[in-house]
Amino acid sequence: MAQKATKQLAARNKATLNRTLMLTLGIHASFVLLRLIFRPFTRSSLLTYILLSTPSWLIQYWFERMSRPTFDAQTGELRRAGEDLEAQGLTEWMWDVLYWTYGCLVLVAVVGEGAWWLWAGIPLYSAYLAYTTFTGARQSMAGLAGAGSPDEGHTTGSKRQQKMEKRGGQRMQYR
Template sequence: MAGKASKKQAHTNAAVLKRLYTVAGAILALAAVRLLLSGGSWFKLIAFHAPAAACVYMLEKGGRPKFDADGRVVREGMDLNQEGLTEWMFDIVYLSLFADVGHAVFNTSKFWYVMLLVPVYLGYKIKGAAGPMLGGMRNAQAPSAGAPASAPAKSKRQTKRDKNADKIRYKYK
């Protein structure tokens, strides 16, 4: 029973990486065949796949579990099903594969324009994460002339403390 969670995460990570390589290998083989048939540029194919290759490398290095000779988990790797940066790396890989499928089916590189969504989406996510911090700085400044100054709402506990602060207290010796 010891280490059941790490065993489960290790097997889940191995399955996720296997599925990623299976899907990506099939789509990249299709794109390579299409490139051979159409006589396209190998440099363009490599340049377009650089962000996805970097993401796959990071997912592999961080998420690949390590087992010892007996099959016990030595290191389970980071959770590849977590939200945040890991999810964004998978999104970049999947967008790249989508562009490959579009290129293979329609023989146009215009599907690679979808990769322009990555910086837009990243900016949106950063604004969402940093927005409350930046918004707090704006609220700390003096209120504008047209806006009435409103006191922040007090919690029940603070209201009770303020009410009890006015009471006279006696100390008995």
């Protein structure tokens, strides 16, 4: 079975993208329908909706463009499986933004315009992620620069190895 992992990734991406597209269309359509029935759009509320839901539409487009599997039209063979939608880092952050926007849309439809302020959590969360990433990278770089040999009193290895060495058991040979 050639390219089993690639075919599995393509199937997983296709299922995830189809589910996300239906969820996006359903949430936005129900939001607009509820707004038209119960609280008609004003100029500012329509502008707010367009402005704050645009990132979710752009992320949805990005996922479709980068992760939708492509097949050869004549043979039906898989050409490209697409990017992994379960990847860490930027992809994970984009999923967070997408789901947070969904939650804000539902709350605005149910509670009212004041729930748009919850959308401010996205830039705050992004700033927190950037800060923790920066400080983590800085600490790891500082650890690399100040690393000495194990003979100088620095403890290295796992906790299990340290316990074994403390008991006088099997000692690690450092070279």
